Amino acid sequence: MYNHPAAAAMRKATLPPVPPPTTTTSSLRFRGKIWSENNYTKTIGFTLLLFLAYSLGKYSASKPVLLLPLPPPPSESISVETKNTVENKNDGIIEREDHPVDIINSDDHNIFGTVCPAAVDHPNPNPKLVRQTIIDRVFSGVSPWSDFPPPHVGKFLRPRKIHGWGSTGAVFRNLIQKVKPKIIIEVGTFLGASALHMVQLTRELGLSDTQILCVDDFRGWPGFQKDKDIRTVNGDVMLLYQFMQNVIQANASESVIFLPFSTGSGLESLCQWGVYGDLIEVDAGHDFHSAWSDISRAYKILRPGGVLFGHDYFTAADNRGVRRAVQLFAKVKHLRVEADGQHWVLHDDSIGN
Structure with missing residues (x-):
């Protein structure tokens, strides 16, 4: 059949039009149901997730935090x-x-790490050289006894005020007779009762050139001046000046020199300067750590053949501190402890001390 264009157009015009797609009520309901179910599922999932996060947070907050132990340090440490x-x-x-x-x-x-050099007066003990070393190192070469007392403190001092504890025990004479010391070091001096007693003993025993080095900060302790009647001027307690006045009154300034520092600082300085003692008395802090430090530092500057001793081995002030420190130190250094009244004395039996 001949397909003429006009005939084709005529046939197309006679065909019924194709209706547009329509959405039925049932299909709309079906699609709405699907959307509702999906939305509900998402809502439920989000709610469950939120509840789970809250529960975990509350549980972790109610439990103590578990700290895992740190790994051991590297072996080289x-x-x-x-x-x-x-x-x-x-x-x-x-x-x-x-x-x-x-x-x-x-x-x-x-x-105690500081290494003490050779004695400043090696090989022969020289008390005058040791005294001058202290004056040069501590007082810039000028004797502290010169022009004493200064005008502003003289009116606060008593001519003589001596107070001490166990300052005249038999141990002093026993050891001075035995050792015949050229240099005595006293750790803890206060008003100088035991130092002046040792000055008297050395004079009686013909040891007039012996020098006594007193190591003390001369600050006392909180409230002590009320009991000991020591004046305070602008916060400066007059303990050092009263000690010096006591030495002057006893005519002992040529036999006594002092280091007005803490016992630790004073003993370390003596070590660094090569100042050694033939006889050393420790009578400063009474707690264990103070006594341990003083004894350990004092032993470093004890001349070979010398004797180290101290107070409060059998007194109420010991409070187990001094005695424990002495006994432990003797054990560490393989020394023997001897009690002499209220005092302790360390002996080195390996050298017949």
Whole structure:
């Protein structure tokens, strides 16, 4: 059949039009149901997630935090070594050797690091040289006894005010007779009762050139001046000046010199300057740590053949501090402790001390 364009157009015009797509009520309901179910599912899921997060937060807050132990430090941190200075006191010469020490496992609490040089008066004890060393180092070469007392404090001082504890015990005469010291170091002086007693003993025993070095900060302790009737001027307690007045009154200024510092600082300075004592008395702090420090530092500057002793071995002031420190130190250094009245005396039996 011949397809003429006009005929084709005529046939197309006679065909019924195709209706547009229509949405039935049932299909709309079906699609709405699907949307509602999806939305409901999302809402439920979000709610459950929120509840779960809240529950976990509340649970974790109600439980203590568990701290896991830290891993051990690297092995090299426990193998650190240092140098322990060991003293050999032979023939009057103090030799020192360095030995490696495990600082973690060793008893390094008894190691006081400052190395003391050779004695300033080596090889022969020279009290005058030691005295001048103190005057030069502490007082810039000018004797503290010169022009004493200063005008502004003289009116606050008593001509003589002596007070001490166990300051005249038999131990002083016993040890001075035995050791015949050229240099006596007193750690803890207060008003100078025991120092002046030792001055008297050295004179009686013909040791007139003996020098007594007193190490004390001369500050006392809180409230002590009320009981001891020591004046205070603008916060400065007159303890040092009263001590000096007592020495002047006893005509002992040529035999006594002092270091007005804490015992730790004073003893370390003596060590650094090479000042050693033939006889050293420790009578300062009475708690364990103070006594331990004073005894340890004093022992470093004890001349070979010298004797270290102290007070409050059998007194109420000991409070177990002094006695424990003495006994522990003797154990560490392999020394023997002897009680002499209220005092303790350390002996080194290896050298017949």
